[in-house]
Amino acid sequence: MIIKYREKPAKIMGYEALLKRISPTHPKRATIKNTLNNARAGFGGEERLDEALDYFDPPYAYQLIQDFSLPAPYKIQVDTVLITQSCVILLEVKNITGKLQFKQNPSALHSILADGEIKSYKSPITQMNETAMRMGKFMKTLGCNLPISSIIVIAHPSQIVENAPQNARILAVGELNFYLSNLNLPKPILSIEQLYQLGHSFLAAHQSYQPFPLAPKFQIEQSEIEKGVFCPRCHFGEMTRTKVTWECETCRLISKNAHTETLQEWFMLIKSTINTAECRDFIGLKNLDIAKRFLLNNNCQPVGGRKHRKYIYQPLHK
Numbered sequence: 365m366i367i368k369y370r371e372k373p374a375k376i377m378g379y380e381a382l383l384k385r386i387s388p389t390h391p392k393r394a395t396i397k398n399t400l401n402n403a404r405a406g407f408g409g410e411e412r413l414d415e416a417l418d419y420f421d422p423p424y425a426y427q428l429i430q431d432f433s434l435p436a437p438y439k440i441q442v443d444t445v446l447i448t449q450s451c452v453i454l455l456e457v458k459n460i461t462g463k464l465q466f467k468q469n470p471s472a473l474h475s476i477l478a479d480g481e482i483k484s485y486k487s488p489i490t491q492m493n494e495t496a497m498r499m500g501k502f503m504k505t506l507g508c509n510l511p512i513s514s515i516i517v518i519a520h521p522s523q524i525v526e527n528a529p530q531n532a533r534i535l536a537v538g539e540l541n542f543y544l545s546n547l548n549l550p551k552p553i554l555s556i557e558q559l560y561q562l563g564h565s566f567l568a569a570h571q572s573y574q575p576f577p578l579a580p581k582f583q584i585e586q587s588e589i590e591k592g593v594f595c596p597r598c599h600f601g602e603m604t605r606t607k608v609t610w611e612c613e614t615c616r617l618i619s620k621n622a623h624t625e626t627l628q629e630w631f632m633l634i635k636s637t638i639n640t641a642e643c644r645d646f647i648g649l650k651n652l653d654i655a656k657r658f659l660l661n662n663n664c665q666p667v668g669g670r671k672h673r674k675y676i677y678q679p680l681h682k
Protein backbone atom coordinates (compact mmCIF):
# COMPACT_ATOMS: atom_id res chain seq x y z
CA MET A 365 0.00 0.00 0.00
CA ILE A 366 1.26 3.48 -0.86
CA ILE A 367 1.36 5.51 2.36
CA LYS A 368 2.87 8.71 0.92
CA TYR A 369 2.50 10.17 -2.55
CA ARG A 370 4.96 12.39 -4.38
CA GLU A 371 4.28 16.06 -4.92
CA LYS A 372 5.78 18.39 -7.49
CA PRO A 373 9.00 19.68 -5.87
CA ALA A 374 8.57 23.23 -4.58
CA LYS A 375 12.09 24.07 -5.79
CA ILE A 376 10.85 23.88 -9.42
CA MET A 377 8.31 26.61 -8.66
CA GLY A 378 11.10 28.52 -6.90
CA TYR A 379 13.50 28.44 -9.86
CA GLU A 380 10.65 29.51 -12.18
CA ALA A 381 9.83 32.43 -9.89
CA LEU A 382 13.49 33.44 -9.70
CA LEU A 383 13.83 33.49 -13.50
CA LYS A 384 10.64 35.53 -13.74
CA ARG A 385 11.94 38.14 -11.31
CA ILE A 386 15.52 38.75 -12.48
CA SER A 387 16.45 40.83 -15.50
CA PRO A 388 16.57 39.06 -18.89
CA THR A 389 20.29 39.81 -19.10
CA HIS A 390 21.19 38.73 -15.55
CA PRO A 391 24.55 36.88 -15.52
CA LYS A 392 23.14 34.06 -13.34
CA ARG A 393 20.24 33.36 -15.70
CA ALA A 394 21.94 30.47 -17.57
CA THR A 395 22.96 28.75 -14.32
CA ILE A 396 19.44 28.98 -12.90
CA LYS A 397 17.90 27.73 -16.17
CA ASN A 398 20.26 24.78 -16.11
CA THR A 399 19.37 23.99 -12.49
CA LEU A 400 15.67 24.25 -13.35
CA ASN A 401 16.08 21.89 -16.32
CA ASN A 402 17.89 19.32 -14.16
CA ALA A 403 15.18 19.55 -11.51
CA ARG A 404 12.46 19.10 -14.13
CA ALA A 405 14.27 16.10 -15.64
CA GLY A 406 14.67 14.60 -12.16
CA PHE A 407 10.98 15.03 -11.41
CA GLY A 408 10.10 13.62 -14.85
CA GLY A 409 12.10 10.50 -13.99
CA GLU A 410 10.39 10.20 -10.60
CA GLU A 411 6.98 10.42 -12.28
CA ARG A 412 7.98 7.59 -14.62
CA LEU A 413 9.00 5.55 -11.59
CA ASP A 414 5.59 6.19 -9.97
CA GLU A 415 3.77 5.26 -13.20
CA ALA A 416 5.76 2.03 -13.42
CA LEU A 417 4.43 1.05 -9.99
CA ASP A 418 0.84 2.19 -10.66
CA TYR A 419 -0.23 -1.45 -10.99
CA PHE A 420 2.15 -2.80 -8.36
CA ASP A 421 0.30 -5.63 -6.61
CA PRO A 422 2.86 -8.04 -5.18
CA PRO A 423 2.05 -11.26 -3.30
CA TYR A 424 3.51 -9.82 -0.09
CA ALA A 425 2.49 -7.06 2.34
CA TYR A 426 4.29 -3.76 1.85
CA GLN A 427 4.41 -0.06 2.67
CA LEU A 428 5.58 2.26 -0.07
CA ILE A 429 6.75 5.83 0.44
CA GLN A 430 7.30 8.14 -2.51
CA ASP A 431 9.93 10.82 -1.92
CA PHE A 432 11.30 10.17 1.55
CA SER A 433 13.71 12.55 3.23
CA LEU A 434 15.26 13.00 6.63
CA PRO A 435 17.07 16.09 7.90
CA ALA A 436 20.44 16.10 9.70
CA PRO A 437 22.05 14.07 11.16
CA TYR A 438 20.87 11.54 8.54
CA LYS A 439 20.42 13.83 5.51
CA ILE A 440 18.69 11.30 3.33
CA GLN A 441 16.65 11.79 0.16
CA VAL A 442 15.26 8.67 -1.47
CA ASP A 443 12.99 8.65 -4.52
CA THR A 444 10.96 5.67 -3.29
CA VAL A 445 11.22 3.41 -0.24
CA LEU A 446 9.64 -0.05 -0.30
CA ILE A 447 9.25 -1.63 3.14
CA THR A 448 8.37 -5.31 3.45
CA GLN A 449 8.24 -7.69 6.41
CA SER A 450 11.74 -8.94 5.63
CA CYS A 451 13.67 -6.06 4.03
CA VAL A 452 13.75 -2.44 2.94
CA ILE A 453 14.45 -1.56 -0.69
CA LEU A 454 15.56 1.91 -1.77
CA LEU A 455 14.78 3.01 -5.33
CA GLU A 456 16.70 5.80 -7.00
CA VAL A 457 15.71 6.83 -10.51
CA LYS A 458 18.14 8.38 -12.98
CA ASN A 459 16.94 10.50 -15.86
CA ILE A 460 20.12 11.68 -17.55
CA THR A 461 20.41 12.14 -21.30
CA GLY A 462 23.19 10.59 -23.34
CA LYS A 463 25.02 7.28 -23.15
CA LEU A 464 25.72 6.43 -19.52
CA GLN A 465 29.06 4.96 -18.52
CA PHE A 466 29.96 3.78 -15.04
CA LYS A 467 33.55 4.60 -14.12
CA GLN A 468 35.57 3.08 -11.31
CA ASN A 469 38.62 4.08 -9.24
CA PRO A 470 37.35 6.66 -8.52
CA SER A 471 33.72 5.93 -9.26
CA ALA A 472 31.63 8.34 -11.27
CA LEU A 473 28.87 8.29 -13.83
CA HIS A 474 29.65 9.82 -17.21
CA SER A 475 27.04 10.78 -19.73
CA ILE A 476 28.23 11.12 -23.29
CA LEU A 477 26.03 13.39 -25.35
CA ALA A 478 25.39 13.09 -29.10
CA ASP A 479 27.91 15.86 -29.84
CA GLY A 480 30.62 14.04 -27.86
CA GLU A 481 30.45 16.25 -24.78
CA ILE A 482 31.05 14.31 -21.54
CA LYS A 483 29.31 15.24 -18.31
CA SER A 484 30.41 13.70 -15.03
CA TYR A 485 28.10 12.94 -12.11
CA LYS A 486 28.56 11.40 -8.68
CA SER A 487 28.23 7.63 -9.04
CA PRO A 488 24.65 6.65 -8.16
CA ILE A 489 26.07 3.43 -6.67
CA THR A 490 28.26 5.36 -4.23
CA GLN A 491 25.28 7.59 -3.50
CA MET A 492 23.00 4.63 -2.78
CA ASN A 493 25.58 2.87 -0.60
CA GLU A 494 25.91 6.01 1.46
CA THR A 495 22.12 6.44 1.70
CA ALA A 496 21.64 2.78 2.71
CA MET A 497 24.22 3.20 5.48
CA ARG A 498 22.50 6.33 6.85
CA MET A 499 19.13 4.64 6.54
CA GLY A 500 20.50 1.75 8.62
CA LYS A 501 21.50 4.21 11.34
CA PHE A 502 18.06 5.80 11.30
CA MET A 503 16.30 2.42 11.44
CA LYS A 504 18.44 1.38 14.39
CA THR A 505 16.90 4.26 16.36
CA LEU A 506 13.51 2.68 15.62
CA GLY A 507 14.83 -0.64 16.92
CA CYS A 508 14.63 -2.12 13.43
CA ASN A 509 17.36 -4.18 11.83
CA LEU A 510 15.79 -5.17 8.50
CA PRO A 511 18.39 -5.58 5.76
CA ILE A 512 18.49 -2.70 3.25
CA SER A 513 19.18 -2.99 -0.46
CA SER A 514 19.12 -0.49 -3.32
CA ILE A 515 18.04 -0.47 -6.92
CA ILE A 516 18.98 2.15 -9.49
CA VAL A 517 16.21 2.67 -12.01
CA ILE A 518 16.88 4.02 -15.48
CA ALA A 519 13.97 6.25 -16.47
CA HIS A 520 14.01 5.86 -20.26
CA PRO A 521 14.43 2.70 -22.34
CA SER A 522 16.48 4.69 -24.84
CA GLN A 523 19.21 5.26 -22.26
CA ILE A 524 22.22 3.04 -22.94
CA VAL A 525 24.12 1.94 -19.85
CA GLU A 526 27.69 0.69 -20.09
CA ASN A 527 30.11 -0.87 -17.60
CA ALA A 528 27.57 -1.27 -14.83
CA PRO A 529 29.36 -2.95 -11.91
CA GLN A 530 28.35 -6.59 -11.31
CA ASN A 531 27.31 -6.03 -7.71
CA ALA A 532 24.92 -3.16 -8.51
CA ARG A 533 21.25 -3.71 -9.31
CA ILE A 534 20.28 -1.47 -12.21
CA LEU A 535 16.88 -1.89 -13.85
CA ALA A 536 14.98 -0.23 -16.67
CA VAL A 537 11.82 1.39 -15.39
CA GLY A 538 9.70 -0.98 -17.50
CA GLU A 539 10.98 -4.11 -15.75
CA LEU A 540 10.67 -2.78 -12.21
CA ASN A 541 7.11 -3.92 -11.49
CA PHE A 542 7.83 -7.48 -12.67
CA TYR A 543 11.12 -7.62 -10.77
CA LEU A 544 9.65 -6.39 -7.47
CA SER A 545 6.52 -8.52 -7.82
CA ASN A 546 8.62 -11.67 -8.21
CA LEU A 547 11.13 -11.06 -5.44
CA ASN A 548 12.16 -14.11 -3.51
CA LEU A 549 11.82 -12.53 -0.11
CA PRO A 550 13.50 -14.14 2.89
CA LYS A 551 11.44 -15.25 5.88
CA PRO A 552 9.51 -12.32 7.46
CA ILE A 553 11.15 -10.67 10.46
CA LEU A 554 8.25 -8.31 11.21
CA SER A 555 4.61 -9.11 11.81
CA ILE A 556 2.05 -7.26 9.66
CA GLU A 557 1.34 -4.92 12.60
CA GLN A 558 5.05 -4.19 13.01
CA LEU A 559 5.32 -3.51 9.27
CA TYR A 560 2.51 -0.93 9.45
CA GLN A 561 4.04 0.56 12.55
CA LEU A 562 7.39 0.90 10.82
CA GLY A 563 5.71 2.64 7.89
CA HIS A 564 4.16 5.12 10.32
CA SER A 565 7.48 5.72 12.06
CA PHE A 566 9.05 6.52 8.68
CA LEU A 567 6.28 9.01 7.91
CA ALA A 568 6.55 10.62 11.34
CA ALA A 569 10.29 11.17 10.82
CA HIS A 570 9.95 12.40 7.22
CA GLN A 571 10.68 16.08 6.64
CA SER A 572 10.43 17.58 3.19
CA TYR A 573 13.69 18.95 1.94
CA GLN A 574 13.60 22.74 2.30
CA PRO A 575 15.58 24.49 -0.46
CA PHE A 576 14.48 28.07 0.30
CA PRO A 577 15.35 30.92 0.11
CA LEU A 578 16.92 30.57 -3.32
CA ALA A 579 18.35 34.04 -4.08
CA PRO A 580 21.20 33.78 -1.51
CA LYS A 581 22.04 30.32 -2.84
CA PHE A 582 22.73 31.86 -6.23
CA GLN A 583 24.37 34.91 -4.61
CA ILE A 584 21.65 37.18 -5.92
CA GLU A 585 20.91 40.33 -3.93
CA GLN A 586 17.40 41.31 -2.95
CA SER A 587 17.81 44.50 -4.99
CA GLU A 588 18.16 42.37 -8.14
CA ILE A 589 14.76 40.74 -7.58
CA GLU A 590 11.93 42.57 -9.28
CA LYS A 591 9.03 43.52 -6.99
CA GLY A 592 5.32 43.54 -7.72
CA VAL A 593 2.47 41.20 -8.47
CA PHE A 594 2.91 39.24 -11.70
CA CYS A 595 0.03 37.99 -13.79
CA PRO A 596 -0.73 34.29 -13.19
CA ARG A 597 -1.86 33.90 -16.82
CA CYS A 598 0.79 35.62 -18.94
CA HIS A 599 3.42 35.51 -16.15
CA PHE A 600 5.31 38.59 -17.27
CA GLY A 601 2.60 41.21 -17.15
CA GLU A 602 2.69 43.25 -13.98
CA MET A 603 -0.60 43.70 -12.21
CA THR A 604 -2.01 46.88 -10.80
CA ARG A 605 -4.33 47.15 -7.85
CA THR A 606 -7.87 48.26 -8.55
CA LYS A 607 -10.24 48.72 -5.64
CA VAL A 608 -10.57 45.06 -4.64
CA THR A 609 -8.79 43.11 -7.36
CA TRP A 610 -5.60 43.01 -9.41
CA GLU A 611 -5.58 43.66 -13.14
CA CYS A 612 -2.87 42.65 -15.62
CA GLU A 613 -1.53 45.55 -17.65
CA THR A 614 -0.69 43.20 -20.54
CA CYS A 615 -3.50 40.65 -20.89
CA ARG A 616 -6.13 42.41 -18.75
CA LEU A 617 -6.74 39.37 -16.54
CA ILE A 618 -8.59 40.27 -13.35
CA SER A 619 -7.55 38.34 -10.25
CA LYS A 620 -8.66 38.61 -6.65
CA ASN A 621 -5.71 36.85 -5.07
CA ALA A 622 -2.74 37.09 -7.45
CA HIS A 623 -0.80 38.69 -4.59
CA THR A 624 -0.85 35.54 -2.44
CA GLU A 625 1.50 33.97 -4.99
CA THR A 626 3.73 37.04 -4.71
CA LEU A 627 3.97 36.48 -0.96
CA GLN A 628 4.91 32.82 -1.54
CA GLU A 629 7.61 34.00 -3.91
CA TRP A 630 9.07 36.28 -1.23
CA PHE A 631 9.58 33.28 1.05
CA MET A 632 10.88 31.11 -1.79
CA LEU A 633 13.37 33.69 -3.01
CA ILE A 634 14.34 36.24 -0.39
CA LYS A 635 14.03 35.09 3.21
CA SER A 636 11.92 33.09 5.62
CA THR A 637 10.51 36.15 7.42
CA ILE A 638 8.79 39.32 6.28
CA ASN A 639 7.71 42.49 8.09
CA THR A 640 4.82 44.72 7.18
CA ALA A 641 7.00 47.34 5.42
CA GLU A 642 8.70 44.68 3.32
CA CYS A 643 5.32 43.19 2.46
CA ARG A 644 3.88 46.59 1.50
CA ASP A 645 6.84 47.34 -0.77
CA PHE A 646 7.28 43.91 -2.34
CA ILE A 647 3.61 43.39 -3.16
CA GLY A 648 2.76 47.04 -3.71
CA LEU A 649 0.09 47.47 -1.03
CA LYS A 650 -1.15 50.88 0.02
CA ASN A 651 -0.14 50.93 3.67
CA LEU A 652 1.13 48.97 6.67
CA ASP A 653 -2.35 48.17 8.00
CA ILE A 654 -3.38 46.52 4.76
CA ALA A 655 -0.06 44.64 4.73
CA LYS A 656 -0.58 43.40 8.27
CA ARG A 657 -4.12 42.21 7.57
CA PHE A 658 -2.94 40.53 4.40
CA LEU A 659 -0.15 38.65 6.22
CA LEU A 660 -2.49 37.46 8.97
CA ASN A 661 -5.05 36.31 6.38
CA ASN A 662 -2.44 34.31 4.53
CA ASN A 663 -1.18 31.83 7.12
CA CYS A 664 1.53 34.11 8.48
CA GLN A 665 2.24 34.13 12.20
CA PRO A 666 3.70 37.15 14.01
CA VAL A 667 6.94 36.55 15.91
CA GLY A 668 9.01 38.91 18.08
CA GLY A 669 8.05 42.00 20.07
CA ARG A 670 6.00 44.89 18.80
CA LYS A 671 8.90 46.98 17.60
CA HIS A 672 10.66 44.31 15.60
CA ARG A 673 7.65 42.22 14.70
CA LYS A 674 8.18 39.89 11.80
CA TYR A 675 5.95 37.28 10.23
CA ILE A 676 6.76 33.72 9.32
CA TYR A 677 4.82 31.50 6.99
CA GLN A 678 3.06 28.61 8.72
CA PRO A 679 1.94 26.14 6.09
CA LEU A 680 -0.92 23.88 7.05
CA HIS A 681 0.98 20.67 6.34
CA LYS A 682 4.60 19.77 6.92
Ligand SMILES: [Zn+2]
Binds near residue numbers: 595598601614615616
Ligand atom coordinates in the same frame (compact mmCIF):
# COMPACT_ATOMS: atom_id res chain seq x y z
ZN1 LIG B 1 -1.47 38.88 -17.91
